[in-house]
Amino acid sequence: MARYEQEYYEPYIIIERRDSGVGSLLLGVALGAGLALLFAPQSGEETRRDIEEQARRARARAGRLADDFSASVSETLDQARSQVEDRLDAARDAVDMRRQQVTRAVEAGRLAAHQARSELERRIAEGKAAYEAGVTAARDHAASSRTSDDEHSTPVADTPHGAVPGAPAATPVAD
Numbered sequence: 001m002a003r004y005e006q007e008y009y010e011p012y013i014i015i016e017r018r019d020s021g022v023g024s025l026l027l028g029v030a031l032g033a034g035l036a037l038l039f040a041p042q043s044g045e046e047t048r049r050d051i052e053e054q055a056r057r058a059r060a061r062a063g064r065l066a067d068d069f070s071a072s073v074s075e076t077l078d079q080a081r082s083q084v085e086d087r088l089d090a091a092r093d094a095v096d097m098r099r100q101q102v103t104r105a106v107e108a109g110r111l112a113a114h115q116a117r118s119e120l121e122r123r124i125a126e127g128k129a130a131y132e133a134g135v136t137a138a139r140d141h142a143a144s145s146r147t148s149d150d151e152h153s154t155p156v157a158d159t160p161h162g163a164v165p166g167a168p169a170a171t172p173v174a175d
Helices: 022-039 044-152
Strands: none
Touching: 022 044
16 A cells, blocks of 8 residues: 655745725725615615615715815825925025125135245246346445455556565665
């Protein structure tokens, strides 16, 4: 005899989750009204009145639900609009702040460049003045040296043989 192994499976439950909505409510109301008609131990006239009454109540409930839903949607839209406007305002403020920072940075850069240029021009002017003063001093010194040399020098023809021009003359010694 063949031996069969039996597999035992544990039972499991599948749960589907759906959001309940207005459609489910209306379906429940309609089913409830239909079942009430089927199981009602009343006469036709009484049943019609009950149906009319239930229909009015269902219509009133549906109207209230529609108003509630409309108010809820309207409120949600208002909140969303408010949040979007707040975020837009915050973004505009951030852009304005960045624009002001960039403007200040550009102005600070211009001021620093102007100050650097002024400092450079001042230093160049000081360098030129120092150079010109040095050139003038050198010329004056050269000119005064030439004048002083001319005054202290004797002509070469007047110097004895072997004497250095501009050197003091030797005095004869008595024997």
